[in-house]
Amino acid sequence: MKKTTSTFNRYKKTIAIIEKSNLKNVKTLKQGITISREYLNEFSSLVRSKSFPSKKEEITFFKYQKPYVEGRLQYFKKVHNYLLEKPVSGISKQQKYINNELNKLDSKKCKQLEFVKYYRLNEDKLDHLYFLRGIDQLELFVDTSHHFKDPLFTTSHDFLVSKIIAHDLLIKFYEKELELLKNKNFKTIIEEVKPDIFNDLQWTGTKTELIELIFALNVSGCFRNGNADIKKIVKVCEELFNLDLGNIHKTFNQIKARKKDSTKFLDKLVVSLSKEITFEA
Template sequence: MKRINPTFNRYKKSIALIEKSNLNSLTNLKQGIKLSRECLNEFSDLVRPKNFSSKKDEITFFKYQKPYVEGRLQYFKKLHNYLLEKPVSGISKQQKFINIELNKLDSKKCKQLEFVKYYRLEENKLDHLYFLRGVDQLELFVDTSHHFKDPLFTTSRDLLVSKIIAHDLLINFYNNELEYLKNKKIRTIIEEVKPEIFNDLEWTGTKTELIELIIALNESGCFRNGNADLNRIVKVCEELFNLDLGNIRKTFDQIKSRKKDSTKFLDKLTLSLSNKLALEV
């Protein structure tokens, strides 16, 4: 069984490149599916004919290593179907489709809550029942599909762990997709209504100054009587001035931590306006 760890580490290295790639590409997903299947087949050839050197090693394999691979196989297969089925146009339609998929995942998480809790809390007191092979485990199978699995390559809960892993990966992917579509929608709206006169408008102050101004305006109720989403205002300003304001919360914390001149930019605006009014007298 010494070959299991090198096989697993080689897979993790290869699949990490796939996960960092564009997962909206069928080609990349097919490669992820291929790598996952090859690894599982190699695992099967290694595990079926031999016993593990210890129960601890067997538990490690069926609780962590095999589900890590099988979970990603399920994940890539689901994303492959998602790309084939999702609407090809219309941001609102795509958002609705993703929300339907999220609702499906949400309904599934209610099943086997006790085991899900056991797994997420990283408990181990029942690992000898959940992640060791043996005929005496058949009555513990929670997924009927297990009855068609190879008993030499299956335990009562390893497939369920795989499903948990795939579930978490899908939730993260769909949420990122929704955020991307939300920002795309904002950009589309801005492009539609943005007058040509703003095309070369440049913010020449610092990003911190602009953030200070945005927060001040928002807190004073200047946008929708104080009911506007701050992130949306930030996105509008980023598009308007063609810049990236970065982590707003971090910058705001830095503004708050100033020992003095916490409203430095606003004070500068007040002084500039006062000087201008004085000159106009």
Template sequence: MRKSLGTIVTEIQEQERKFSVTCSGLIEEAFQMTVFLQELLISSKECVLSSGFVNEEKEIEFFKMIKPQILGKLIYYNKLYRIETACPVNNGKMYHNYFSTHLTELKIEFSEHICNSHFYRYYRSGRVDKDNEYFKRGQINYLDGLSSYVFEIDPQFSTYYDYKVARIIANDLLYAYLLTKITPEENPDTFFQNTDDIKELSWTDSKNALIELMYALYASGAISGGKVGIRKLTAISQVLFRISLTDVHHAFHRMKTRAGSRTLFLDQLKQSLEEYMDKDL
């Protein structure tokens, strides 16, 4: 039986929490996650090839949402492992230059191969009108001048664009990781280097809830007098809570126009705190 998106995400997060506690360091953690995600991808492929999809909606959901979550994290952890194992020193100028170089390369790759594409703008805007073209097998348009990678994929387990979504997810995670490496004041490892409990931190509410909290902290100037922007808060949150945050600005704009309370999570926080206070009375 094929797993749902929620089940897949939860399963990945549980493994991340497990390895963050049991592994000796980031290198071993990245290796173990790479092995786990590779096995998860293989089992998902076997399920798709043997059972197919009950309808087009399920096929689109799998290639747009489910497979990219697995493959995106797999690309991320494999790259993280390669970067960490090749790091020449543990600190100093050479250390900073090493990670700065990787960040520059990531930005160049993003600029040349991702952000300027029509598909990237389609995906980031949350559109669905071309999902039948992008996320159903056998719909690849070779007239678009696609990357040569398309000729290497298994057409029974890829639409080509599921890989592009995975690359976007991996890019976001790698950017956050590299940013914390070259900016010590934003590095959770520096903040909590003597605290074992940091390894168990994870965000268990919705992504929108975390985005709402970040914007509230930013708007109130509660962190560094408001000098830390949303991009840096997003990067810190992604690494600290081991979560991928995409379309942050679009999510915030949707909050501004949603029906009812525009601050659902903050309202819940206030209620939860007051109830907790009442317990001590």
């Protein structure tokens, strides 16, 4: 049906703006919820007023188009509830809360694992049973709430697809939240152990020189006998000297690609220290 496809394309363009916005803003989420509901109502009116030209188009609508909208409606509502219910303080409490939410999502997915596999593998051999209206076989209804849904705007599995879509979006959102909390916790630890004396400590060499030094110290076994995570060492140096070292591996590759003086900064350190030792003597 051309009208449903046109409406679907309009929704994708409109909701893309919301998804790129700050989804931790309650007003933005409410806007996403409102828009999604409006488009679902528009879909409902279109489907009631006109029949689909073919079974293929009906399957496309109930397998892809309607769940795309309804999945985002569920997603926005879940994130909205998360913002209102999550602990307001304590990084460990917030992390525990998110992990509990992730466990709930995994538990729900396991209950419909066979259909989840069917959908993710993009199979279609049972689409005529799952995504056409009027299939009166109750054993197909894995989501019992569908028994009371509008039969003109519902198939046995379209709502389950929307749940899968919402699930995937929520997983990405929660994982991003955990990563932000992890970084926030790391910065808090750095601030706690960083004495005031380091506040004005400034690295006045080049960033390339610092990266050369970091790699040299790490491969020499100076940090945890060579078992330290290079990213963590870099993060500590960035926090300590209040700078951004950028892509350290790209810079290190440039150092290795030098035709000569590949250890230019280390050689400079040796010369400077030798001069100081000689002077002191």
